[in-house]
Amino acid sequence: MNIDGKRVLITGGSSGIGLATAHALALRGARLLVTGRRSGLVDAAVDALRATGADVYGVAADVATEDGRAMTMAAATRYLGGLDILMNNAGAVRAGRLEEIQEDEIRTMIEVDLVAPIMLARAALPMLKAEGGGMIVNVSSSIALVALPFYATYAAVKAGLASFGESLRRELNGDGVHVLTVYPSGTDTPMMATNTAGADVGFSLESAAAVAAAILDGIEREAIAVVRGGPDRQAMIDLNRDDPRAVDARFLSIKxxxxxGVRPHKAL
Known part of the structure; x- marks a missing residue:
């Protein structure tokens, strides 16, 4: 896909991977709409992008709500006149033992990480189909490929998002809309700020800019998936497929x- 001139909606675009991807897309000539729940962060992101010459607008909206999604889609029509790319990037996470996580925290992860992308894709499809050559980019997680302990709900919704994207890609095959699924590993973003796990248990963080560059490449190639984490992550994915008990044993040894390290991890 040639990004120049494409109209792109990025949810959760006021920080982290979303903001880094917005900067990368702007350098390729994309027109942007970024969303986030906090108006101050959205305004700051728009100002930073415009300072680089980007054609960008922002809207403060909670895509976990019906009203927030309606505001978001209305803004796409008002500011961009339609959509070529929808990037479902907004995310929420709460780690810990399942019985210790509150019901409202569980529901927030489900609504933000799974329900919102499904409903936004549904709402955006008429615009994406109208243009021909549209794309949906779903930001899942490497946890969808290797589920970590103490992230049961988050792993479930991110795996659900990955399966949603795979099914929708096949549903839309031949209809002019492509679906790309992104599987970031640990990324240095505000969402990870409360995770104190370190290299001793296998946690490492790459920059949001590196993930954004990989997403940009995936969009341009119209790739099916972008998987981050390098050879070590791929080896774990392969082992989890071929010998999941070995992965069980690995996590038991560092449980x-x-x-x-992960128990304080909360970004809702």
């Missing part, structure tokens, strides 16, 4: 330290 106490892993739980201690």
């Amino acid at each position: 106490a330290a892993f739980e201690q």
Whole structure:
């Protein structure tokens, strides 16, 4: 896909991977609409992007709500006149033992990480189909490929998003809309700020800019998937497929330290 002139909606575009991708897309000539729940962060992101010459607008809206999604789609029509790319990037996470996580926290992850992308894709499809050559980019997680302990709900919704994208890609095959699924590994973003797990339990963080560059490449190639984490992550994915009990044993050996590191992880 040639990005120049494309109209792109990025949910959760006021920080982290979303904002980094907005900067990368702007350099390729995309026109942008970025969303986020906090108006101050959205305004700051728009100002930073415009300072680089980007054609960008912002809207403060909670895509986990019906009203927020309606505001978002209305803004896409008002500011961009339609859509060529929808990037479902907004995310929410709460780690810890399942019985210790509150019901409202579980529901927030389901609504933000799974329901919102499905409903936004549904709402955006008429615009994407009208243009021909449209694309939906769903930002899942490497946890969808190797489910980590203490992230049961988050792993479930991110795996659900990945399966949604795979099914929708096949549904839309031949209809002029492509679906790309992105699987970031640990990324240095505000969403990860409360995760204190370190290299001793296998956690490492790459820059949001590196993930954004990979997403940009995936869009341009119209790739099916972008998987981050390098050879070590791929080896874990392969092992989880071929010998999942070996992965069970690996996590059992670091379980106490892993739980201690991830238990504070909360971004809702």
